[in-house]
Amino acid sequence: xxxxxxxxxxxxxxxxxxxxxxxxxxxxxxxxxxxxxxxxxxxxxxxxxxxxxxxxxxxxxxxxxxxxxxxxxxxxxxxxxxxxxxxxxxxxxxxxxxxxxxxxxxxxxxxxxxxxxxxxxxxxxxxxxxxxxxxxxxxxxxxxxxxxxxxxxxxxxxxxxxxxxxxxxxxxxxxxxxxxxxxxxxxxxxxxxxxxxxxxxxxxxxxxxxxxxxxxxxxxxxxxxxxxxxxxxxxxxxxxxxxxxxxxx
Amino acid sequence: xxxxxxxxxxxxxxxxxxxxxxxxxxxxxxxxxxxxxxxxxxxxxxxxxxxxxxxxxxxxxxxxxxxxxxxxxxxxxxxxxxxxxxxxxxxxxxxxxxxxxxxxxxxxxxxxxxxxxxxxxxxxxxxxxxxxxxxxxxxxxxxxxxxxxxxxxxxxxxxxxxxxxxxxxxxxxxxxxxxxxxxxxxxxxxxxxxxxxxxxxxxxxxxxxxxxxxxxxxxxxxxxxxxxxxxxxxxxxxxxxxxxxxxxxxxxxxxxxxxxxxxxxxxxxxxxxxxxxxxxxxxxxxxxxxxxxxxxxxxxxxxxxxxxxxxxxxxxxxxxxxxxxxxxxxxxxxxxxxxxxxxxxxxxxxxxxxxxxxxxx
Numbered sequence: 001x002x003x004x005x006x007x008x009x010x011x012x013x014x015x016x017x018x019x020x021x022x023x024x025x026x027x028x029x030x031x032x033x034x035x036x037x038x039x040x041x042x043x044x045x046x047x048x049x050x051x052x053x054x055x056x057x058x059x060x061x062x063x064x065x066x067x068x069x070x071x072x073x074x075x076x077x078x079x080x081x082x083x084x085x086x087x088x089x090x091x092x093x094x095x096x097x098x099x100x101x102x103x104x105x106x107x108x109x110x111x112x113x114x115x116x117x118x119x120x121x122x123x124x125x126x127x128x129x130x131x132x133x134x135x136x137x138x139x140x141x142x143x144x145x146x147x148x149x150x151x152x153x154x155x156x157x158x159x160x161x162x163x164x165x166x167x168x169x170x171x172x173x174x175x176x177x178x179x180x181x182x183x184x185x186x187x188x189x190x191x192x193x194x195x196x197x198x199x200x201x202x203x204x205x206x207x208x209x210x211x212x213x214x215x216x217x218x219x220x221x222x223x224x225x226x227x228x229x230x231x232x233x234x235x236x237x238x239x240x241x242x243x244x245x246x247x248x249x
Numbered sequence: 250x251x252x253x254x255x256x257x258x259x260x261x262x263x264x265x266x267x268x269x270x271x272x273x274x275x276x277x278x279x280x281x282x283x284x285x286x287x288x289x290x291x292x293x294x295x296x297x298x299x300x301x302x303x304x305x306x307x308x309x310x311x312x313x314x315x316x317x318x319x320x321x322x323x324x325x326x327x328x329x330x331x332x333x334x335x336x337x338x339x340x341x342x343x344x345x346x347x348x349x350x351x352x353x354x355x356x357x358x359x360x361x362x363x364x365x366x367x368x369x370x371x372x373x374x375x376x377x378x379x380x381x382x383x384x385x386x387x388x389x390x391x392x393x394x395x396x397x398x399x400x401x402x403x404x405x406x407x408x409x410x411x412x413x414x415x416x417x418x419x420x421x422x423x424x425x426x427x428x429x430x431x432x433x434x435x436x437x438x439x440x441x442x443x444x445x446x447x448x449x450x451x452x453x454x455x456x457x458x459x460x461x462x463x464x465x466x467x468x469x470x471x472x473x474x475x476x477x478x479x480x481x482x483x484x485x486x487x488x489x490x491x492x493x494x495x496x497x498x499x500x501x502x503x504x505x506x507x508x509x510x511x512x513x514x515x516x517x518x519x520x521x522x523x524x525x526x527x528x529x530x531x532x533x534x535x536x537x538x539x540x541x542x543x544x545x546x547x548x549x550x551x552x553x554x555x556x557x558x559x560x561x562x563x564x565x566x567x568x569x570x571x572x573x574x575x576x577x578x579x580x581x582x583x584x585x586x587x588x589x590x591x592x593x594x595x596x597x598x599x600x601x602x603x604x605x606x607x608x609x610x
Binding site: 073075079 | 454457461464474482486
């Protein structure tokens with residue numbers, strides 16, 4: 001597949017004898033919005049950790065636009081064009097919303113220019129601020145933001161990085177209904193111009209915003225397909241509802 | 250007054266106090282002491298940058314202070330010896346000038362080494378340590394061990410370093426008698442000016458994008474990686490800047506006080522600097538400077554009254570600050586200012602109609 005942006009082959013991750021990922025293959029094409037689901041411990045976050053360099057795999061390859069990622073350090077992978085968010089959002093509380101975004105937009109700047117003070121707002125930062133709708137809070141420290149606003153700021157920081165691939169780890173976890181909807185809209189908007197992989201637990205959110213879904217279970221890919229196919233699959237129902245276990249026994 | 254203008258006004262007022270009022274009113278020997286505090290304040294400024302802004306608790310700044318101090322003192326000793334061996338080497342039975350000393354006969358090399366050697370040492374150490382993601386208490390312990398090791402090295406190699414006595418008895422400082430009142434006065438102005446310039450430079454660094462990045466590294470090093478920056482580079486650069494400042498402080502200390510010796514740069518002096526920064530307020534550069542000057546002044550005055558008591562008072566003060574006021578004196582000042590601002594009625598946001606109150610009816 002020449003159209004693949006991210007290509008994972010035979011990925012295996014072992015933590016102290018526990019096999020978290022066991023021979024995972026995954027291909028994400030340019031411009032795709034892919035949901036990654038699965039029960040707790042299925043290996044979803046581990047998969048993202050491997051792609052972003054946080055976890056070293058025992059075997060397998062991760063190739064991004066033809067470049068092998070395994071063994072590279074985190075910031076190098078970001079510089080290749082992969083951005084991620086975390087389940088528990090980490091924004092820099094002492095910096096303002098604007099400074100957080102400016103920092104995210106700035107890694108391409110050469111070190112000497114970092115010694116200057118920021119004057120004005122760079123275009124990428126203004127665009128990101130506009131997309132996440134936190135313009136009114138631009139000059140407030142990020143520490144005052146609500147949980148939902150923090151998640152949006154994280155997504156904004158991701159956009160400001162101008163990555164080619166965005167990896168979102170449970171972006172709606174802990175959010176109220178209104179915040180979920182706003183996040184879903186944001187996601188749809190971002191997916192128009194970016195390749196996005198979303199790890200999500202929330203099935204309702206999945207039904208509303210997903211098209212292509214990959215289901216992980218116990219470190220393996222269980223099913224892959226569109227939402228309807230995946231939902232109808234008896235194996236998916238089994239791992240999610242624990243149904244059929246008695247039948248099989 | 251806008252905060253920015255108020256900052257400049259405060260800086261100018263302090264500058265006036267230090268450069269005009271103090272030299273006119275203080276007796277010569279008190280001015281000498283103040284010059285010594287200002288030297289230590291330069292080192293404290295570096296700690297404020299590394300620890301307060303960058304989260305690197307460095308307990309071994311004495312090492313860099315010493316490297317700068319010895320570089321300066323080695324030149325002065327060679328200059329005084331005028332082609333012969335420095336006095337202490339003769340006493341220790343050294344017969345030929347060690348190779349390590351030779352470059353320091355040149356004043357330009359020595360002055361460059363004051364900054365270059367500490368910076369190079371910090372870059373090497375930082376590159377090794379930060380790349381391996383050594384941080385927090387581990388980094389603090391490592392730097393403290395380094396200070397202890399440095400002292401052992403200096404004491405152990407008497408023929409090379411002057412041992413416990415260090416390097417002292419300088420007779421000529423760039424053509425001046427270092428003991429003369431006029432030289433001491435000049436050194437006071439030089440030290441104060443260098444401190445002021447370095448303070449402004451450090452402030453610019455903190456407010457730059459690099460400074461924002463440094464705070465981000467302090468508060469979330471792992472997150473910064475995923476913004477595409479290498480935190481090890483950011484920390485190494487900052488650590489090197491702070492080491493350079495300590496080197497300059499050590500070099501100025503030599504003509505001001507007339508000696509550099511292991512007891513001035515070991516574990517205890519290094520810790521005392523950190524305590525001073527904590528008491529003054531580590532999150533503000535001004536707090537670091539203020540802390541160093543006030544704590545060292547207090548140490549001198551207190552020790553004149555009760556010789557052994559200072560250490561207890563200093564320890565108690567440190568514990569009090571860390572438990573009750575982690576932002577130090579500057580933090581307490583800010584709290585008081587905010588509390589006052591809250592008690593005062595807030596300025597009316599948008600006046601509904603033109604102000605007519607002043608106009609008598």
